[in-house]
Amino acid sequence: MKCKNADKYSPHSFFSRQSSVVTGMNKVLFEQTGYSGKDIVNFLESICLGFVTLDQDWRFTYINRQAALDLGYEPENLLGRVVWDCMEFVNKAEIGEHLRRAMQKRKSLNFEYYCSDRSQHFNCSVHPSASGIIVYWEDATKYKHAQKEVFRYRRKADLLYEVAEKLHTSNRPQSIIKKLCLKVNDFLDCQVFINYLVDEKKNKLKMNACWGLDDQAKKKLEWLDYGASLCGRTARDKTRVIAENIQNSNDIDTECIRMDGIRAYACHPLVEKGKVVGTLAFASRKKDTFSQDDLALMKAVSDLMAIAINRVRTERAMNQQHQQILKSERERIDALKRSIEIKDEFLSIISHEFKTPLAVIFSAIQTMEHTCGSELTEKARGFISKIRQNSLRQLRLVNNLLDITRINSGELSLNWKDIDIVALTRDITRSVEVFAKQKNIILEFNSSIKQKIIRVDQEKYERILLNLLSNAIKFTSEGKSVIVGLSMKKRHGSRMICIEVRDEGMGIPSEKMECIFDRFVQVDSSFTRQAEGVGIGLYLAKKFTEFLGGAMIAKSRVGQGSNFSVFLPALRNTELSQAGIESMKDDNRLLSIARVEFSDMDPTP
Structure with a gap:
């Protein structure tokens, strides 16, 4: 249905007459462009923006095709009509507030507007013109949705x-x-x-x-x-x-x-x-x-x-499994510790029990030799010598086992004294000459220092050196030599006493060197069967050395011999008295100790 005075509001007549509305539009949108009214209309019809002009009576004076499409009318059905009559789907109060403000205050403004069902969203702009206002908008629904x-x-x-x-x-x-x-x-x-x-x-x-x-x-x-x-x-x-x-x-x-x-x-x-x-x-x-x-x-x-x-x-x-494993391991370790404690306790008891009959045997031997020695036949003396040798062997084993149990239980005690280590080492070496001569082995003692008084446990040191000498003499062939040397050497920045026992024996294989100081370990049956033993002598010697604050090092080559070095701190407590020096020269005592350590050999009594 066509509005009254429709020709007055047709777009072509509107722009061709260069009315004041067009002048206002030009000022707002096309100022100084030089375009004709037809050019402007063609442009407005081609854009995707909704574009309308309203006069001061709120009537449409122009509407492009996009605006008509958005409002749901044909363009010719809107020209000349009052805007409020054509906005059924919008909130007239909200839109009217923006349009009236622009019309009355003659100011441009922008605003956003949603349709009543919120299905569409528009970005709107309103600008005053000479004859009313210009309104254009963009459908921002897709943008807002994105x-x-x-x-x-x-x-x-x-x-x-x-x-x-x-x-x-x-x-x-x-x-x-x-x-x-x-x-x-x-x-x-x-x-x-x-x-x-x-x-x-x-x-x-x-x-x-x-x-x-x-x-x-x-x-x-x-x-x-x-x-x-x-x-x-x-x-x-x-x-x-x-x-x-x-x-x-x-x-x-x-x-x-x-x-x-x-x-x-x-x-x-x-x-x-x-x-x-x-x-x-x-x-x-x-x-x-x-x-x-x-x-x-x-x-x-x-x-x-x-x-x-x-x-x-x-x-x-996993944590529960780990805890169970730890629990089992703790139980196993506790059981192992208890087993070791029981074993050590048994060894201690049995060792003490062995000492009593051994003492009786030694007493009987001494009594027989003292009372009826001249009456004994050569064969009887041989039997007595065998009894003594095996009794000494058993005594050495008992002493070693007792020391192991003391070490394991932490009950090993040290009797510290200031002693001339040179004199003591020489005396110990001399005490075993009888065993070296028995095998026709040359035993030498060399020292680069004349006297050196250090703090040491004499009994433990004697056990250390006697064990090393015992091994050296037992495993060295007839006619070869064993040398005991004593000197001052530097180790880890400190000057220490170094006692070396070198032999020309069969030597130790390199793959066995790591385990020679372990308990109950023997290098090889072909070697050790040449002399009796259970493999605890070197273990005790190294332990005693460590208790004395020192270290033991072994070097060896098969067929060329071995070299065991004992390093001891060069420390002392007090000046050694003359009585102390004399007490070290007890050759009978040293010989008795040596006989126990060398019980695997059979010296002439």
Whole structure:
């Protein structure tokens, strides 16, 4: 229907007459362009902006095709009509406020406007003209929708980051699921969520967290069997279950949630490495379906929770296994310690018990030799010598075992004295000359210093040197030499006394060098069978050296001999008295000790 005076408001006559309206438009939009009215009309008809002009009576004086399309009219049906009569779909009060302000105050302004159903969004601009106002707008619906989607994507990304970060750093992720799911619930515009975790002992699903259910429903759904209801089916089949349009459904598994007003329900399995650890479900009372984006978010959250729960359970299982291993190891160590204690106690007791009969045997031998020595035949003397030799061998073994038990129990005591180490070493060497001569071995003593008084336990030092000499003489062939040397050497920045025992024996294989100082270790049966022993002499010698604050080092080459070096601190307490010096020259005592250490050999009595 054509308006009255329609010709007056036709666009072509309007611009061809160069009316004051066109002049106003030119000032606002096309100032100093030089375009004709026809050019302007063609331009306005080609743009995607809605463009209209209104006179002071609020009548349309021009409307381009885009504006007519947006308003739902043909252009010719709008020209000359009052704007308020053609805006059924907009809020006239809100639009009118902006238009009147521009008309009255003669100022340009911009504003945003949503249609009443919020299906469309427009960015609007109003400018005063000579005869009224110019209004143009842009349909920003797609832009706003994209902006909204970007904002939603950012919110979702932030939400997933928060969920992942909190689950990853928590030692008890099951305790924070409710707090995290409330945020997911809010994002999805859901009103209910339910989280079940697998109880492996009962082989059932137990409710861990939920929201939106009354107490009666919570109690009813606290435990679920595999396959029961939607969550039970999800756990049994390890697949997602989605129920939509529930209020119109007759599925028996949805009966419970249908009675609670739920319209859409989605349950995801919590699966990690093929193992179900629980389920996570979200439900809505407002919408009948979930978008693919909503379902993707639910799955992502479910996967993160499955990883966290499985991680903690795996760590807990590994920790329990580790604790069990530690417990078993502690029990094994305690049993081993107790076994060692019992063994040491037994060795100590049996060693003491051996000493008594040995003392009786020695007394009997001495009595026989003293009372009827001249009456004994050569054969009888040989038997007595054998008895003495084996008794000394047993005494050496008993003494060594007693020392081992004292070391293990921490009861080994030291009797420190200031002693001339040169004189003591020379006397010990001389005490074993009889054993060296028996094998036609040359025994030498060399010292680069005449006298050196140091703090030492005399008995322990004698045992050390006698053991080294015993090994050197026993394993050196006839006609060769054993040399005892004494000198001052620097070790780890300190000057120390160095006592060396060098022999020309068979030597020790390189692969055996690491174990020669271990208890009950013998280098090789082919070597050790040449002399009796149980492999504890070198162990004790090294231990005694360490107790004296020193160190023992061994070097050897097969076929060329061995070199054992004993390093002792060059320390002293007081000046050695003359009585002390004399006490060291007890050759009979040293010879008795040497006989025990050399009991494997059979010297002439």
